[in-house]
Amino acid sequence: MTSIRASSEATEATPPGASPLEAAASRLMDLVTATLVDGIPVLVCDRAGRIVLANDALHTVLNRSKNELLNQSYSDVCIDLALDELFEDMEKSPAVTSRWSGYITLKTGERETQMMSATISALRDATGSPSHCVVVINDASGGGIRRIPTKGTALQRPGNYDGDYAEAILNSLPGVFYHFDDNFKLVRWNQNFEKISGYTANELLGAEPKMFCVEEQRELVYSRIREVMEIGESTVESDFLRKDGKRIPYLFTGTRFERHGRVGFVGVGNDLSTRKRIEEALRVETARFEAQVESSVDGILVVDENFVKVIQNQRLAEQWKIPHHIAANPDNAVQLEYAASNTTRPDEFIAKVHWLMAHPNEVSSDEIELRDGTVLDRYSAPVLDREGNYYGRTWIHRDITARKQSEQRIRHLASHDGLTGLCNRNVVQERIANAIDTAQPGRRIALLYLDLDRFKIINDGYGHPFGDEVLKATAKRLQSLVLPQDTVARYGGDEFLILLTDLDSAADAHGIAKRIVAGLDGPLIVNQRSVHLSGTVGASIFPDDAETADELIGNADAAMYRAKELGRNTFQFYSRELGEEAMRRVDLETRLRVAIQNGRLSLAYQPKVSLKSGAIVGCEALVRWHDPELGHIAPDRFIPVAEESGLIISIGDWVLRAACAQARAWLDKGLRPICVAVNVSARQLLQQDFAVVVLRCLAETGLPPELLEIELTETLIASDTERAAETFGCLSASGVKLSIDDFGTGYSSLSYLQNFRVDTLKIDKSFIAKMLSDSGNAAIVRAAISLGHNLQFKVLAEGVETLEQCRFLAEIGCDEVQGYFFSKPVPSTEFEALLSMRDAQAQQLV
Template sequence: TIIVRARDLVHNALASANLLDDRQIVMSVYASDKPDPASLIFSTRTDDAPVPRDTMSAWIAPEHRSSLVRTIEAAGRPWLVEIIALPRPFAADHLASLATLAGGILLSLLTAAWVQASGMRTRRVQQLVRKRTADLKRTNRRLVDDMIARERTEKALQQSEQRFRQLVAMSSDWYWEQDRNYRFTMITGGFAEKAGVMVERVLGKTRWEYMEGLADTESGRAHIAQVKAHEAFSDLEYQVLDDNGDTRWFLVSGQPVFDEHGNFQGYRGTGSDITARKLTEQRVHHVAQHDVLTGLPNRSLLQDRLSQAVAYATRSANPVWVMLIDLDRFKFVNDSMGHKAGDVLLMTVAARLRSSLRDSDTVARLSGDEFVVILSEHGEQHLTVDIVQRVMDAVAQPVMLGTKEFFVTCSIGVAVYPSESTPADALIEHADIAMYRAKKLGRNNFQFYTPAMNEESLERVRIEGALRNALERDEFVLYYQPQLDMKSGKIVGMEALIRWQHPELGMVPPSRFVSIAEETGLIVPIGAWVMRTACAQNKAWQDAGFEKLRVAVNLSARQFAAAGLIESIEQILQDTGLEPRYLEIELTESLFMSDVTPAVELLHRMKALGVNLSIDDFGTGYSSLSYLSRFPIDVLKIDRSFVADITRDANDEAIVTSIIALAHNLKLAVIAEGVETGEQLDYLRRHGCDEIQGYYFSRPLPAPEFEQLLVEGRGLAPEETAAVEPEPVTA
């Protein structure tokens, strides 16, 4: 058996190679392929512990080591050889390098310190430069802003001065200055050209010296006191006579001037010529207080004049008369001749009223064709009825309207103040009541107000109030007056006449309420009710077997002008079932004379329905052959005013005879209204009148009584209808 001592073998091998002499090399041999302490067979490591070193020594002279590990195969097994070089000081081997490194580091540190110092100084310089630059910029900006602001201020000042000059030029015509004694020292701006007054006339004088009368007025004295109190004033208006003697109006404003010590030095201000404005204001004021058409004072100025007259009457105990003048039949002139003719008539009457009265009297136009006159008694000029009569005579003079001569009369009501029955605030109202009384008495006269007239006026108010509810309360009734044929003597038609059965007033005749209904417009629904009721009653009598009669219904001016008239008539005929030929519509001449062309169209549309058309009260209005030929008329009705005196008045006889002849020549029928005597009947029969209507045969009857008339078959006696050859009409 061969025993190999591995330790000795390795030791001998290393020794022979002189590898054990170097104490800085540790060699270890392991009998395995891993450095396992259990398989360690040889090592040159000693147990001496390393000497501990402080941090600074380790940092200045660092130690370093290296190692080598190899595995070899010998004797059929692996052997691990580990060679480790022990640590040794780095400085000892690299002293020169370390010296160089230390010098470089020191140089770098010095360089860095110098650079840092230089950089800090540079930064301080830069900061200082930036601060100085910012200060300079701010200063420069403030300087620029100041320059811009100054330029703006100078420009604004120039614009303000320019605007002030323009404003002064636009708002005033001249500039003036006064000294401490209020005397003018300077006037510029073309005062002589614009004011019409030479400057020399004003310089050296006070305003109240060159303007005579300023100190005599309350406003002038107030201005002088204001100026002497050294107060500013504005918009002082006063009038002067210019160098041509014309009245001029000036408007001035002024400011007191004081020196630096507060001592008064005078005035300065502006002035303007406002003559054109004042004349315009006067014209506007005149228009506001005067009637445009006649130039007379209107209602506004009338009240002012009346207040002055009443105040004078109260102080002097002299009476004041108020006359209210209303033109008679002015509506007829306006409707027949047109509004232009009506305007001419109003202007003519206004001129006549002014010329017939004193300059101290007031003539005003109240409204429409109504005028008011205020008469005051002065000294020995007593008020008498002769003044009223003089006014009536002046108005009644003929007036030429175009180529026609018209005679227009007036009705006058007079109220007196002071009077127990007439307070001052009721003068016009009482004069109006008296005027209505004059119209009621036949027109063309004058009446002084009495308390009894007020009762009539109050009754008119009561009637108007009750009239508004009469239709709803079914208070109206129709009466029928028969129309008889002169040849057969039979009843051939009837006229429907309205009556008002009031529960308190009793039976109110048409004369008391129809005019009021016309004025208020209530006539339109009332007229429609009359037509519908009359048509329904006529149809009922026809259905009852009576002779088919014609019923006549009056059409008012308001109805004729109302919209939908044709449709209303057509609807009534349709609703009642009455044939159109049994309805006769009565029209007055004034309804269609204001505007003929539309009236012609309307009448033809009405005629197209199949109804009959008649002219009521023919001869009392603007009778014209031209419209008789143009209008589709069937019947002419002679007014009762002509029939009443045909047996006593030759003029009325001639008129009636002419109307009958005219109608027959135009193929029209003639009905005479208001026949009350046998003589009238005989005259009409002898002259060929077709039909008559009047109290001679029957008064208007309520429907039951008229029906009884039909039942009895009453008519004219045979001797009343005897055929007589019509008498010829003499020229």
């Protein structure tokens, strides 16, 4: 930052963002002033040549008071300092810590000057441009410094000196002098060099620079020497290695020097032991000051007493959208006019700025509204030093637009869903209660409870961000299906409530529920992907079904679950029996969780029989559950509960492992190899890397891949055709067999069969049951067998229960059958016995 004038005393009204800034500026002031302890004079001037700071040590050297120096021109003190050239040189150097060393002539009296060694550093503003220079006098003791009297008003520099005079000057230098020739050999030095290095003259003659460098700094030193030879001058900070091994921090300068046709370099070195500590402290504090200002979330502007820009961070330009050419303009009035034009009240804005500049002791805080809607909290306070001297004013602008928008959003979220923008559950419950309280006699209120079918599969398969987009698209569609006065609310997850008020009868709700189910049945386009989603709706009516909001919601929920049991993508109205069924369903889910945890599930195996040989060629593993209190629970009761609750994943993984382990056990007993089939749910496919799960299970159980068959349904394939093709392609390539279960009842398109390496088509039992009495079903069975054979698939008929069915299937070319005609699903021990018996009777099959 460019300012070294700041306040160390924060006013009571200083906001949280202002105190660290003023404290940092105060510490910078203290460090500069503290150099008096070490007797090192410090002078700071700006680009205009105005002295803005001089410490007491400099006052002593120049014999002038503080008031005589401050705001004076540097030329009244440094008569030969080419300030314009110095700042041009600073502009070319990108390093904030760049220093310039050499000798300057100070005017120490009316007719006296004093040549002194000095180091000049640049202070830069937020854009990196030098705004001030700091001049540190290295030796103000007067020892070894030649005083040059002035004549009249013209100050004369020394002219040509003879050799002795030049030697005397070199020996009077406060630091070390050195001259290295074109071979980088030391050929001349002053007495201080011998004294400080500890070497004799004979030892020094012909020495190389590396003799005085520590090993880890040699590359740096030699790179600067090369820089001297290439561009003419350079400086380096490194340790001066004495003969006794002691290291002294030094600042070395180098200038290319040509004499008698030979090019070398000369330079001086100054001990930094004292000054370096001060300069480092100044640098660190300045860096902290800059970092605090630039890292501030607030826009900060500091001006001097004449309203000249001293500090301005990038954040301020961003807040006010100030173009770079205006922000960089030294005329602060241009920026003020531009900023005012961006406010909604430009005249008031400028008047307030002028008033504050005219009242140095005033502290102000107000809000400014910009034309683009941005709101800034503006704080202004004077910049004072410890003695209370006024140096300018600080302006701090905090953008509170986001805070106000956040407050507004919080108020909105208190009543609306953050994702879809629909009313949330709190608001819809209040509206239901209010509708009940204000319902007119004879009028009806309906509550529709909607749950999206298969949303969890889509959400888990494609990721939650995609699932969120599906929910937002669904919300828009729902709103388009009802009237503006109806309430659509997101109740949680993929569940929505639709409140319908002031209905003539329950029939009105029936029509709307039907329209919603039909409206959701069409595809949704989400992120350029077509999503086939449907909804299941449950409805309850006030006052017919419930008298309170909670009862109305609970009964609609129960009706919705009944609709799911009836096949999804439909709607169901509440009845008292449904309430009891909902309670039984919750109890069943709880019991199922306990059964999984306690290992109460088991497997039964139903054989698959070849119609040609009569032999058992495989079996299907089917999960069974026996509850200690409820007894045997049919799969068609607990599988839907498992699907809905997500328990199907853990059940499916257990079935896969248990079936593979049993098939391996049969091999170990010496039975002939039997292929065991297991069913896969859509959730298993989409929620995990199913191929990895299967292959790991085969490896851990030791079952050959060709003895495992995975049964997948057409609906599962349709849920994510690409992933299914990839997953089952991998399994097929590994030797695992694949079959299409319940063929003919699911996805209507047959194109997927071309993309899957399927081994078997399993014709659904619903066609088998009616094929002998219904010519249409018989034609479907014939077509399925023909299709399978044309695609090089085996064909298996499910649900075969009679000899007549078996004979008909054999006549039309079916390969295998499965059903109660041969055996119901049996435990593993009974299947072993059945396998042995069928092998013995294989030749006698009708």
